[in-house]
Amino acid sequence: MSEPIAVRVVTDSTACLPDAAARDAGIAVVPLRVLAGDDEWREGVEISPDEVARRIGAGERLTTSQPPPAALLAAYREAAAAGARAVVSVHLSGALSGTVGAAEHAGHRAMLPVRVVDSGTVAMALGFAATEAAACAAAGHDAAHVAARAAEVAGSSETVFLVDSLDHLRRGGRLSAPAAALGTALGVRPLLGVRDGRIELLQRVRTRAAATARLVERAARHAEGLERPGVAVHHLGVPDRADEVAEELHERLGVDVVVSPVSAVLGAHAGPGALAVAVAELGTHRH
Structure with missing residues (x-):
């Protein structure tokens, strides 16, 4: 035993x-x-x-x-x-x-x-x-x-994501009111990320298609700089979009991509339509 x-x-x-x-x-x-x-x-x-x-x-x-x-x-x-x-x-x-x-x-x-x-x-x-x-x-x-x-x-990780509305993050106190107002006022699709443990507005993009392309590009660039990247795609209520992003990342990086719904708690803050990619260095660590 x-x-x-x-x-x-x-x-x-x-x-x-x-x-x-x-x-x-x-x-x-x-x-x-x-x-x-x-x-x-x-x-x-x-x-x-x-x-x-x-x-x-x-x-x-x-x-x-x-x-x-x-x-x-x-x-x-x-x-x-x-x-x-x-x-x-x-x-x-x-x-x-x-x-x-x-x-x-x-x-x-x-x-x-x-x-x-x-x-x-x-x-x-x-x-x-x-x-x-x-x-x-x-x-x-x-x-x-x-x-x-x-x-x-x-x-080593980077997490980037898109939301259909910044209101849920703003109401929950996870995004500053000025950042939320900026994204809403300009009528853009905000690309968000986790930096120093906090959610920040990384980039403003005009359309959902363009925002999704930037999401993939940013995640792929980070993964390409890693020795053995772990890659995951999350979504809330948009499984087809998540599968498309995962397939694009798989083809570009040649790694298996985990696809799963975002957790219920994170979904409550991100809102329906949220799409995220998480990348981390798994390296060649010898256990």
Whole structure:
């Protein structure tokens, strides 16, 4: 009988990891919450990205919330019960969510050491960091090495995305009002990105087709500068557009491209029609 993995990796649902990928890597995924009035749902458990798109399309105002420390603590305790001696907890940017703070709070109450990593990013840029960290853990490395690997992959990443409207990001406080007004006033398709953990307006483009082309070009340029790029395409309610972007990136880069819906929480902020590409350096790291 094999020994249990000494270091377990925990992440959150905004990593957009397909269920099979998280399960195969041995990663515990703690869900964030989507809220509407007095109702609250755990994303990936009680509400899907399609349901978020439907509710927004019907005019419902959605908000989101970080996981309670108790939910993170439960994940840490489950890791300990499975034989882990330490946890590396990798989460979306602390500038966008209080999840990192909740993880640190829960870590102080855990029965084993917990290293919390602020990835400074979101979506599969976070997912790639978590899966690479889990590979290091499976190879027997200690928590310091596993946490450093997560930070390394996250730091190499670029996430760029398009939205049909900046209103959702502005209302949720994830984009400054001047940036939102600039994009709306000029009647353009904004190209957005995650920089230093925050969402910034990168470029203004006049049409959806041109914006999609810029999205592909920017992601491909970043990937071409990497030794072994991991590439993922996310969407909210536009699977055909996501498949087209993924195919174009595959043909240009010659790598497999992960395609998945954006998480329900990220979708609540980006809105229907959102399209994103995440790229990270997976390199030739020897676990």
